[in-house]
Amino acid sequence: MSVLKNSAMRMFMVTRVKNLRGRGWTRKSVIFLILSGMVAALAYVLFADRVNIYTVSARTDVMNIVTADSAINQWRIPADATVFSGLNNDALMDPSQNPAGELDVFNHQAKENFIIVNPGVQVTFFVNHANNEFVMTLQHPDFANGSVGYLDQDIVGRQQLDSYVDVIIGQSRQLLFPFMGEVVIGDDVSTSVAATLLSGNIRIIEQELFGDVRYVSGEFELDQGDRVTLHNDIERNTNAVLRGFVRYEPDDSMYITTHGETTVARVERLGSAGYDAKTSLWKRFGNDPVVMALTSLYAIIFLMLEFTVMLRSLFAPKKEQIKAEEVVVNR
Numbered sequence: 001m002s003v004l005k006n007s008a009m010r011m012f013m014v015t016r017v018k019n020l021r022g023r024g025w026t027r028k029s030v031i032f033l034i035l036s037g038m039v040a041a042l043a044y045v046l047f048a049d050r051v052n053i054y055t056v057s058a059r060t061d062v063m064n065i066v067t068a069d070s071a072i073n074q075w076r077i078p079a080d081a082t083v084f085s086g087l088n089n090d091a092l093m094d095p096s097q098n099p100a101g102e103l104d105v106f107n108h109q110a111k112e113n114f115i116i117v118n119p120g121v122q123v124t125f126f127v128n129h130a131n132n133e134f135v136m137t138l139q140h141p142d143f144a145n146g147s148v149g150y151l152d153q154d155i156v157g158r159q160q161l162d163s164y165v166d167v168i169i170g171q172s173r174q175l176l177f178p179f180m181g182e183v184v185i186g187d188d189v190s191t192s193v194a195a196t197l198l199s200g201n202i203r204i205i206e207q208e209l210f211g212d213v214r215y216v217s218g219e220f221e222l223d224q225g226d227r228v229t230l231h232n233d234i235e236r237n238t239n240a241v242l243r244g245f246v247r248y249e250p251d252d253s254m255y256i257t258t259h260g261e262t263t264v265a266r267v268e269r270l271g272s273a274g275y276d277a278k279t280s281l282w283k284r285f286g287n288d289p290v291v292m293a294l295t296s297l298y299a300i301i302f303l304m305l306e307f308t309v310m311l312r313s314l315f316a317p318k319k320e321q322i323k324a325e326e327v328v329v330n331r
Helices: 002-022 027-047 100-106 281-287 289-315 319-330
Strands: 052-060 062-067 074-076 082-085 090-093 113-117 122-128 133-139 149-153 157-160 164-170 175-185 197-207 214-222 227-231 241-248 254-261 264-268 275-277
Touching: 027 289, 052 175, 052 214, 052 227, 122 175, 175 254, 197 227, 197 281, 214 264, 214 281, 281 289
Parallel strands: none
Antiparallel strands: 052 197, 052 254, 062 122, 062 175, 074 113, 082 090, 082 164, 113 149, 122 133, 133 164, 149 157, 175 227, 175 241, 197 214, 227 264, 241 254, 264 275
């Protein structure tokens, strides 16, 4: 079948070339048209938009998100956590004010305590190594009338929270918080900053142009003190909404993993102008099957043309020899 298809394609091309020659096209014009089509096809395959999945994995002491409208932004709060709400720091959960026997009512293994976060809330995750605390600060942009969400407890019920909430958790347990929203990992290094990104990497997984095959099109290492944001456009006018999770181990930093389809990751680095982490065209030459097949086809075509020219130069009679023979015949 492949032989028949190739033969049919060859006959079609030959017929098209003959039709063009019959309409007055010169050989140079036909060759220029063919080469232009080949270059245009290669340019389309190289520069056409692809689906890029960015994955950021990092170890950090600070991270900020702006929550999206998703049910995934519901976080389990341990029984020994302290929750302060509002400017007056009203204690909605405070183990230090409860007798030891009453803490069993809020046992995180038997009872469920959740914070349900509203969309558009800025959440800061912070590891306070000095006080052995894991801190979450939630702030609504409408500080006067907004609400960051709800505190849902089995015994007390659901309570609406104010526009500013602090959740303080002791570092004696493992914690996991899935999220969906805009992400800022790390913080700018300055005298007023107490926590930064420690290490990490960015990996870009790109989808081939025609098909569902994916390949790694870029990998970038993050240094201590970097600050990472992700955006939907090269100009960085809109932030990307990603899914991920925050994992905390006792007496350690946070481990962040986040994924999403986006265009560019911006890395701000101390002592430099920073850089944009994005996919590379060169990776497509070695990984995208469509690009590889097209470039291989072009290489074979040009090799055959070169071989044909060489054969003609070897076996075709030269013009000088033909003229000499015509002179001899005429005499």
